[in-house]
Amino acid sequence: MPKSSSTDEFSLPKSISGAKPKVGLILGSGLGPFVDRLKSTGSVSYSKIDGLPVSKVPGHEGTLHCGKIGGVEVVVAKGRVHCYEGWTAKEAASLVRLFDQMGVEVVVLTNAAGIVNANFKPGRWMLLCDHINMTGLSPLTGSATFIDQSEVYSKPLRCLIVEMAHELGMIAPVEGVYTWMNGPEYETPAEVKMLRTLGADAVGMSTVPEAIQARALGMEVVAMSCLTNYGAGLSGVPLSHDEVMEVGANAAAVLVDLLEKCVPQMV
Ligand code: HPA
Numbered sequence: 001m002p003k004s005s006s007t008d009e010f011s012l013p014k015s016i017s018g019a020k021p022k023v024g025l026i027l028g029s030g031l032g033p034f035v036d037r038l039k040s041t042g043s044v045s046y047s048k049i050d051g052l053p054v055s056k057v058p059g060h061e062g063t064l065h066c067g068k069i070g071g072v073e074v075v076v077a078k079g080r081v082h083c084y085e086g087w088t089a090k091e092a093a094s095l096v097r098l099f100d101q102m103g104v105e106v107v108v109l110t111n112a113a114g115i116v117n118a119n120f121k122p123g124r125w126m127l128l129c130d131h132i133n134m135t136g137l138s139p140l141t142g143s144a145t146f147i148d149q150s151e152v153y154s155k156p157l158r159c160l161i162v163e164m165a166h167e168l169g170m171i172a173p174v175e176g177v178y179t180w181m182n183g184p185e186y187e188t189p190a191e192v193k194m195l196r197t198l199g200a201d202a203v204g205m206s207t208v209p210e211a212i213q214a215r216a217l218g219m220e221v222v223a224m225s226c227l228t229n230y231g232a233g234l235s236g237v238p239l240s241h242d243e244v245m246e247v248g249a250n251a252a253a254v255l256v257d258l259l260e261k262c263v264p265q266m267v
Pocket of ligand 1: 205229
């Protein structure tokens with residue numbers, strides 16, 4: 001049952017208040033077509049959900065979709081807010097607390113990221129096996145919540161995704177360490193070199209606050225980065241947001257098939 005009490009952080013409009021999703025997905029740009037695979041039961045703009053932050057970037061407002069995939073009830077969040085817009089880390093993790101309020105047990109996070117490990121290739125997907133938080137921010141600030149972070153990203157769910165990729169005859173995602181940088185500017189070549197020295201494989205500006213929040217609420221987490229570009233200094237070409245978006249959109253098509261196969265097996 002979706003929890004509903006006066007202590008709820010978010011107030012859900014009628015169109016989705018009856019949803020009982022078990023899996024919640026937060027999709028980075030380009031993965032929008034995944035919602036076309038849902039047997040939809042309702043959708044609503046973020047601006048209609050009291051308590052949820054709404055991006056002020058035109059075209060980034062966000063929509064929540066409820067539906068079924070392979071018989072399993074899911075909720076899909078298209079669009080997220082980032083700390084570089086001025087939101088706190090707690091605000092950036094709001095969708096995860098909304099998922100928790102709806103009864104979600106497994107959270108799937110996707111993002112676009114720059115390559116720090118030069119052995120990786122643009123257009124491929126990376127399963128996060130761990131992260132490095134370089135922002136100094138946390139969604140748990142203000143509460144003495146000393147959660148364990150030994151395995152933020154579920155090993156069994158990572159195995160499931162690799163296994164299903166093989167079954168579909170796809171190139172399986174590589175595993176790697178994601179670094180959260182605040183942005184919005186891309187890194188300098190010296191920063192990319194530093195991140196590699198620290199053990200990072202990829203760098204981006206999202207996902208980590210959501211993963212920390214989900215673990216604090218006892219949810220299982222799996223996260224994937226679309227490797228859209230070489231980090232600054234690795235290729236000799238300047239970074240362009242348009243290139244990041246284009247590579248992301250092309251790589252998204254294969255992930256939609258993979259998620260459709262995996263999500264029903266995650267609960
Ligand atoms: N750096 C940070 N975030 C990103 C990048 C990058 O190179 N590419 C896509 N998101």
